[in-house]
Amino acid sequence: xxxxxxxxxxxxxxxxxxxxxxxxxxxxxxxxxxxxxxxxxxxxxxxxxxxxxxxxxxxxxxxxxxxxxxxxxxxxxxxxxxxxxxxxxxxxxxxxxxxxxxxxxxxxxx
Numbered sequence: 616x617x618x619x620x621x622x623x624x625x626x627x628x629x630x631x632x633x634x635x636x637x638x639x640x641x642x643x644x645x646x647x648x649x650x651x652x653x654x655x656x657x658x659x660x661x662x663x664x665x666x667x668x669x670x671x672x673x674x675x676x677x678x679x680x681x682x683x684x685x686x687x688x689x690x691x692x693x694x695x696x697x698x699x700x701x702x703x704x705x706x707x708x709x710x711x712x713x714x715x716x717x718x719x720x721x722x723x724x725x
Contacts, residue, residue: 624678627694631671634701638664641708649715656711663704670697 642664645657674693681687 619678619684625675627671627678627697628675631668631674631697634671635664635668638667638701638704638708641712645708645711645715648719649711653711653715656707660704660707663700663707667697667700667704670694670700 638660642657642660646654649657670693674690674697677690677693678687681690
């Protein structure tokens with residue numbers, strides 16, 4: 616039983632679509648809340664987020680082509696690259712949101 620079921624193979628693309636939607640939402644929040652120079656950062660993150668979605672789709676396609684877990688070991692770098700891009704994008708979005716929210720404090724204690 617070296618081959619997995621279809622739901623395991625589709626897992627990376629469903630994760631990729633979910634991450635794409637969430638990160639695009641946060642990029643939209645940055646563009647709404649932020650001054651102009653942060654909007655350029657949000658627009659610049661779109662290719663990064665799209666590349667993550669592309670790697671996730673490629674991982675799912677390769678999982679269907681390879682078909683076995685032992686054959687997937689040589690292609691696992693695709694999934695790892697998608698997760699690395701997600702991590703970088705999450706760090707950029709979180710740091711940007713923290714900076715924007717910190718700078719927009721009003722000084723009211725309550």
